[in-house]
Amino acid sequence: MIKKQPIPKPYLDRVLCLLKELKKRSLSGILVSQPENRRYLSGFKPSDPQLNESSGFLIIGKGLAILGTDPRFEEEAQKQAKGYYPFIYRKGLEASWPEVGISLKTMKKWAFEADSLSFHTFLRFKKLIRFQGNSIPFLPTYQLIEEIRAQKDRSEIKTIRRSLFITEGVFQEVIKTLRPGKTEKEIAWQLKQLIHQKGGDGLAFDPIVASGPNAALPHAEPSDREIQKGEPVLFDFGSKWKGYCSDLSRTVFLGRPTDRFKEVYSLVRKAQVQAEKGIRAGLTTTAADALARSVIEKGGYGEYFKHSLGHGVGLATHELPSLSPSKADLLKSGMVVTVEPGIYLPGWGGVRLENMAVIQEKNAKVLNKDQSFYNF
Amino acid sequence: MIKKQPIPKPYLDRVLCLLKELKKRSLSGILVSQPENRRYLSGFKPSDPQLNESSGFLIIGKGLAILGTDPRFEEEAQKQAKGYYPFIYRKGLEASWPEVGISLKTMKKWAFEADSLSFHTFLRFKKLIRFQGNSIPFLPTYQLIEEIRAQKDRSEIKTIRRSLFITEGVFQEVIKTLRPGKTEKEIAWQLKQLIHQKGGDGLAFDPIVASGPNAALPHAEPSDREIQKGEPVLFDFGSKWKGYCSDLSRTVFLGRPTDRFKEVYSLVRKAQVQAEKGIRAGLTTTAADALARSVIEKGGYGEYFKHSLGHGVGLATHELPSLSPSKADLLKSGMVVTVEPGIYLPGWGGVRLENMAVIQEKNAKVLNKDQSFYNF
Known part of the structure; x- marks a missing residue:
């Protein structure tokens, strides 16, 4: 017995x-x-x-x-x-x-x-x-x-935040060494090495480093393409720490940003800020998605925001809730979600900006420290 | 339509x-x-x-x-x-x-x-x-x-062999830099880096670097333990190349090998050679396992060979056939299998030696080039 x-x-x-x-x-x-x-x-x-x-x-x-x-x-x-x-x-x-x-x-x-x-x-x-x-x-x-699992306790949120800080630290080092001529694969490998150096347990998922037209594919695989002046480079990666994942997307422009980039970037950032301000416990996931989507639609790029606004992150990179236009669930306090609007223009490239936030009763708290956003 | x-x-x-x-x-x-x-x-x-x-x-x-x-x-x-x-x-x-x-x-x-x-x-x-x-x-x-999938064509065997050569090249570099005081985790990270440098697509599976008593666990996870003089270090790792896996185990002794190590090592190697010589198409997988197991049993260590002799390797690290004492299937030509007898002594450590071989009509061809075995 x-x-x-x-x-x-x-x-x-x-x-x-x-x-x-x-x-x-x-x-x-x-x-x-x-x-x-x-x-x-x-x-x-x-x-x-x-x-x-x-x-x-x-x-x-x-x-x-x-x-x-x-x-x-x-x-x-x-x-x-x-x-x-x-x-x-x-x-x-x-x-x-x-x-x-x-x-x-x-x-x-x-x-x-x-x-x-x-x-x-x-x-x-x-x-x-x-x-x-x-x-x-x-x-x-x-x-x-x-x-x-979707509703995290304090200690889980602390662990996720630590994982995110490792990820952000890696990003800050990588952009310092970003030069035309480096390949996407080389940069992806650099991400992996830096996560190890900074004490992460490894990658939370296969990283995305997508330059120029490749950035138009929301889930591009790093290629042998050399990054070039005059185009965006989209990063989407995360580390694991003590089993918990983090997930970060940033887009940078090599050289002097073009008007098109400025327009697209500003719109994505505006959508992100709007969503971060509006999400809270009690809101539906579809309403959360709409907070960002409406900004991008008003800006005339609605059809180019091809994916959901975000997803839960914890022991898995993708977990509940799903902040998508298709199924309405309730946001609850303690949920840790990504807020990641994006615009993808075939042939040109794309912009995605992804933060992580914890849902609270009356608002949401962004977990990211990194504030390296362009302010056009 | x-x-x-x-x-x-x-x-x-x-x-x-x-x-x-x-x-x-x-x-x-x-x-x-x-x-x-x-x-x-x-x-x-x-x-x-x-x-x-x-x-x-x-x-x-x-x-x-x-x-x-x-x-x-x-x-x-x-x-x-x-x-x-x-x-x-x-x-x-x-x-x-x-x-x-x-x-x-x-x-x-x-x-x-x-x-x-x-x-x-x-x-x-x-x-x-x-x-x-x-x-x-x-x-x-x-x-x-x-x-x-178990029976590979020529081009698959070529790809697997290339993956194995990357793995062997990594092993040869790693043992050159093996020093007391390095931790198992540091060495595991070195394996990962070298696979990348040598053109592998990544690890086929989480690598094992197990020293001293840790080597007594057939599936030990690399720890912060520092490797020491006077004990065995067991490696089990593999790279991927173009989707195909390789799988290699070697055991080395830091410092002057003890009599116990010599005895155990020689027996494992003898069992491996015996199996490599005897496997061929038409033999059952249980008979293949017995070729090695009988050597270890005769040597008095039968109860310490705790796992199967080997497994198929291809697009997955573990695939058909299973060379185990429990289920008799027929070996067929074109199958690529591992031959990996081992002896594990709780508290002391263990020895595992793993080669890969392709099954042919009348014999088997070992795919490994590495011949760094001790000859006690």
Whole structure:
């Protein structure tokens, strides 16, 4: 029988919050397979090295906290996921299952994460659960823990801010050495090196360094193109620190800014400031998006703002909420979001400016210190 | 209606091979969601940035080759996946579906990849397929394309070898600068930098640099521990080049090797050589594993060889076949596998030596040039 150990803070609060959500849905427990959710609820850090290689899963129910993993991660399981019973499946998941099976008989209605469980793993667990009784339901949930994760506590916000400061420090050094003739790839590599030097754990995502016409592609990959005088260079990158991501976009012009650049840049910046001033708890995500979009539309560039205004950032680079024109959710205090309007003109280039902000009751607090914006 | 364009080689051969496998199973087409399979069959390079963020999927059937992706990847879809109809779902997958739906009416029995499709995406596609007719089956397949991928063609083997040479070059430089007092993390960072300098596209996986007792953990993460005289240092890392991975393990001893190290090292090397000499097409993967395992068992260290002998390497670091004691598959010519026996002694450290080899009809050809093994 599994002995209960206390789960330390902040994981305990998160688990209690999850249990409350499960209760609302009359679910007795949940299988957690999404890697960031797993870490958020337990402190277990290993990521999943390949899509088809899971480092483990949690089973959480009333009075029940199990971390299942294979022997490779035994040490991490014991050190990192305090309060969780380490179920090390030495003989493979199925053969080892009886070790925990008996403790799970209180779980009468199981949930799983439909967005992160592969169909195959779903079938495997469904079979294992049948071990408890043929009629036990195994039901999909959608973004249940992601919604809890969206609202950050103080310590998470501090960690994100530290990650962002590393990112901003890197940006400030990189623009000092920006010269025509450097390739986008060289600059991207410089970003990577500087993140390491400044103590970041690595990149939060593949960085974008896009010059001239490449800057017209919102998700350009750094190429061997040399940056040139007389064109914009768009940066979008972020570091990770203690598991938390940051996300920063800036656009600079090499040489003397043209009138077109000044016009586009000013409009994007105006849209960003407008959104930063207006977002707060209680506003819908579509209304947040509209704050910036309306400025760009009025400026005559509406059709060139091709993506959403922003997204949540935390253990993942892209998480809830989504500040987009298509689905209205409520902004809540503690959410950390990006505010990143952009204008992309095919053949010419683009401008994107991205800050991060934490949603508060009456306003939002921009987390960025960097104020290197042009003031045309 | 979708116009048919010729698919260029080598993708055409791969698609034809897949169609043959589908026919054997009476399946009229398949939805391909696994990122490496997608690239293997079409040339479409984007990876999936997050577990819940797909860059796209293929639909392949008789006379049918579609690449579905969102507008972010429109350019890549057209440039990279020649011969595939680019289905860009601008209004979201569901709303845009009618654009391709009519062309899919010949697909009477669909397959999908059970290991890479999330339960949620499975449901979404199942609904879309119902669009064609309520009773159209949507059936799971397991490792179908992975099995085709396991046997490499000449050009793939050349690419993997190039990736391995980059990795070996990095190792040779790193050991030149190995000094007591360097931390495992510093050395891991050096590996990363050198891969970049030598033209690699990046790391194939998170590198292992494990010294002293840390080397007893087969999957140790580089720590702040300083490497010391009188202990082993275990390296396991690899680069990527043009999408293909390499994987190399070496163990070196700082200072004068102890008798224990000499004994363990010689045994591991003997097991490796024995396996390299014995593997060939037609042998089972369990027999391959036993070639090395029997040497280590005879030497009295059987219980300390805690993992499988090896695995396939290609577009993914870990792919088919698995050279393990648990499941017997046949080795086939063209498979590229690692041969990596190891002995791990808790508290003391470990030794792992990993080469890569291509399976041939009558033997196997080791791809490594590095011959820096100790000869005790």
